[in-house]
Amino acid sequence: GESVGLHLPTLSVQEGDNSIINCAYSNSASDYFIWYKQESGKGPQFIIDIRSNMDKRQGQRVTVLLNKTVKHLSLQIAATQPGDSAVYFCADHGSSNTGKLIFGQGTTLQVKP
Amino acid sequence: DTAVSQTPKYLVTQMGNDKSIKCEQNLGHDTMYWYKQDSKKFLKIMFSYNNKELIINETVPNRFSPKSPDKAHLNLHINSLELGDSAVYFCASSQAGAAFGTQYFGPGTRLLVL
Secondary structure (H helix, E strand, O other): OOOEEEOOOEEEEEOOOOEEEEEEEOOOOOOEEEEEEEOOOOOOEEEEEEEOOOOEEEOOOEEEEEEOOOOEEEEEEOOOOHHHOEEEEEEEOOOOOOOOOEEOOOEEEEEEO | OOOEEEEOOEEEEOOOOOEEEEEEEOOOOOEEEEEEEOOOOOEEEEEEEEOOEEEEEOOOOOOEEEEEEEOOEEEEEEOOOOHHHOEEEEEEEEOOOOOOOOOEEOOOEEEEEO
16 A cells, blocks of 8 residues: 655754755655644644645745655755744645545654754 | 634543544535544544545544534544544545645544543
């Protein structure tokens, strides 16, 4: 079956540094990916998405890179702030039309002041 | 003006009991979902409804029964609760029933079965 995995369960960075969170997926037919941020005690919150016809997408302080050759995507957060501390999930939409998302296990980002 | 709301936020109950979790969205979305998040933060879809019609039904025990009275509501009823049902349950909704609709999540219901 399809799977989505993250390389590191925890990432600790200094405030002001850039953060990179990685994700690998297994389904080469996957056509849409989403990054979510989950703060403690809250539900996942949409950060940024990317379709398979793109290899890069930028938002405010965040960039998602997609490498379809190696089935890998990453989330880059510029100038990481304490408010960025959370669990980050990548989600794979696969190639179905049902809206089903397969989530990775999450990377906990800890920002040190 | 919460977009996706769930009640209750916390639910502590005994094994064998039956309980319900309610979800409402005021975003005008067509599709709603239930997810289960375990103690390791793994998030897995359980069900999805599009305009009150069931479209995703993952391998979930039939003790779990979703009910959608209208497209703004998706409730989850759980019979004969077991210890392993303890988790955080999230409701979500999206605009499109298919393809690229971004899913918006509720705050979660923390279920503890004793």
